[in-house]
Each structure stands twice: as structure tokens, then as C-alpha cells.
Amino acid sequence: MVEHRPVFQRIADDLRRQIDEGVLAVGARIPSRAELKRAYEASDQTVDRAVRMLKAAGYAEGQFGRGVFVADRAPLGILLRSTGAVDSPFAASITHVNCPEGTPLTWEATSTTEAATEPVARRLHIAPGDSVVCTQYEYLADRRPVQLATSWEPLAITEGTDVIFPEHGPYARRGVRGRMAAIGVRVVRAEERVGSRPAASAEAEALGCPPGSCVTVVERTHFDADGRAVETSDIVVRADRWQLAYDIAFV
Known part of the structure; x- marks a missing residue:
């Protein structure tokens, strides 16, 4: 059978197979560049490209001065997104995690007022440049990073009220529905769209994964109730460590 895969792809696939089958266990050192060059009769560039693919896929991680090692890819747990959980600041509840029962969930948040970018304006059905309150969240369970989130709310809705900043004031940490209800805005539904992409450098650093990880x-x-968008947010989790589960009730 003729092999059509590029050499770097074949090296990466072989190493992934060895990791999946347990031949290379978590924490084991990936063969060195010299070893891979000999085994596959490949160049430095080809071997380096294969190893970069492993790192980007979350299969391996580099340790400065030591080499490249098999990464722990076991799921940390499941984030359950249901009618109740979606309205919480965390936007999910942890149904299983490799931490002791009752592990406390903490988060930090920073809010600023800024001009809406075109993508944010499109999601909120406002004009680009309109003022929004942007809140950035970092969530941790047992001091380990779980989730990042960035939320945008039109300033025209909350300006001059007690709920202008989600994490400050008498209605702090009430979730979108609770805060909006306090100023007479009835939130009736939430829409979610799920996708994937490589992590930006800052996201990778915060989530504890290699840059470019999925x-x-x-x-x-x-x-x-009038169909007006009152908040939109981007919620980011490591694809290799967390599963998203949705609780769908039929009434």
C-alpha cells in the first residue's frame, strides 16, 4: 500500500497512536529529535513540525531544558448547562471533577466601559462604537483554572442603575436574569452557539494549556420579552479537559 501522508503527519499519527494505546504513558518523554530523525529518516524541520502538532492537539507539552513529555489529557469533569445554571455567573454546574466533593468554585471579575466592536455590536443588535460594559471573568475550582468568560452589556440598558457592573452593588453575582429583573427588564430566553478554535496566548496561560491548544x-x-439582546458573552474552556453537557427538559 502506497503511503500518501506527509512524513510529519505520519510521525505525529504514530506518536498519537502510541499515546492513545498507552505505549507512551502520561509523563513519559517523547523521543528526542535525534531519535525521531533516525527512526523516520526525517529532517529537523519535519520532526519539529510533527512535535508541534502533538503539542497543539494537547498530546504533549514541553518542559524547558528537559524535553517534550506526554500530557495528561484525562477529562477533569463535566460542565452541566441547564436552565438554572445558564443564568449563574459561572453559567454551568460541575457534575463531576477530579477534585474532592464540594470543591469550592471561586472567580475574579473586572468590569470596564468600552466601545462595542463590530462582532459584539452585531450580537447585541446595536451600532459599532456604542458603549458597553465589558466584564472579564476567570473561574477556578480548587485553585485550578476551569473557565474564562467575557460578557458585554449595552450601557444604554444599565447606565445609572444599581446593576451597571455585574460584580458590584446590591445585586452582584445574581446572574443576568436576576440583575435585569431588579431594573424591570424581564429576560425570557438565552441562545447558545458552541464552537472551537485554538487558544490565544493569554487564554492558554490562564487555562494552563499550551498556546494553540483547542x-x-x-x-x-x-x-x-421584546426580543432585545441585553447581554452576550464568550465562555471559553479547555476542549481536552472539560465536556459540556446540556439538560434539556420537555414540557
Whole structure:
């Protein structure tokens, strides 16, 4: 059978197979560049490209001065997204995690006022440049990073109220529905779109994964009874460590 795969792809596939089958266990050193060159009769560039593919896929991680090692890819747990959980600041509940029962969930948040970019404006049905309150969240369980989120709310809705900043004031940490209800806005539904992309450098650093690793991104938008978008957010989790589960009730 004629082999049509590029050599770098064949090297990466062989190493992935060895990792999946347990031949190379978590923490084991990936063969060195010299060893891979001899085994596959490949160039430095070809071997380096194969190893970069492994790293980008989350199969391996480099340790400065030591080499490249098989990464731990076991799922940390499941983030359950249901009617109740979606409205919480975390936007999910942890149904299983490799941490002790009752592991506390903490988060930090920073809010600023800024001009809406074109993509954010499109999701909120406002004009680019309109003022929005942007809140950036970092969530941790047992001091380990779980999720990042960035939320945008039209300033025209909350300006001059007690809920202008989601994490400050008398209605802090009430979730979108609770905060909006406090100013007479009834939120009736949320829409989510799930996708994936490579992690940006800052995201990778915050989530503890190599730059370029695959992350799952949830675009969530809340709407009021008149169909007006009152909040939109990007929720980011490591695709290799967390599964998203949806609880769908039929009534």
C-alpha cells in the first residue's frame, strides 16, 4: 500500500497512536529529535513540525531544558448547562471533577466601559462604537483554572442603575436574569452557539494549556420579552479537559 501522508503527519499519527494505546504513558518523554530523525529518516524541520502538532492537539507539552513529555489529557469533569445554571455567573454546574466533593468554585471579575466592536455590536443588535460594559471573568475550582468568560452589556440598558457592573452593588453575582429583573427588564430566553478554535496566548496561560491548544467556545446571548439582546458573552474552556453537557427538559 502506497503511503500518501506527509512524513510529519505520519510521525505525529504514530506518536498519537502510541499515546492513545498507552505505549507512551502520561509523563513519559517523547523521543528526542535525534531519535525521531533516525527512526523516520526525517529532517529537523519535519520532526519539529510533527512535535508541534502533538503539542497543539494537547498530546504533549514541553518542559524547558528537559524535553517534550506526554500530557495528561484525562477529562477533569463535566460542565452541566441547564436552565438554572445558564443564568449563574459561572453559567454551568460541575457534575463531576477530579477534585474532592464540594470543591469550592471561586472567580475574579473586572468590569470596564468600552466601545462595542463590530462582532459584539452585531450580537447585541446595536451600532459599532456604542458603549458597553465589558466584564472579564476567570473561574477556578480548587485553585485550578476551569473557565474564562467575557460578557458585554449595552450601557444604554444599565447606565445609572444599581446593576451597571455585574460584580458590584446590591445585586452582584445574581446572574443576568436576576440583575435585569431588579431594573424591570424581564429576560425570557438565552441562545447558545458552541464552537472551537485554538487558544490565544493569554487564554492558554490562564487555562494552563499550551498556546494553540483547542478550546471550546460558547457564545451566549440573553434576550428580554421584546426580543432585545441585553447581554452576550464568550465562555471559553479547555476542549481536552472539560465536556459540556446540556439538560434539556420537555414540557
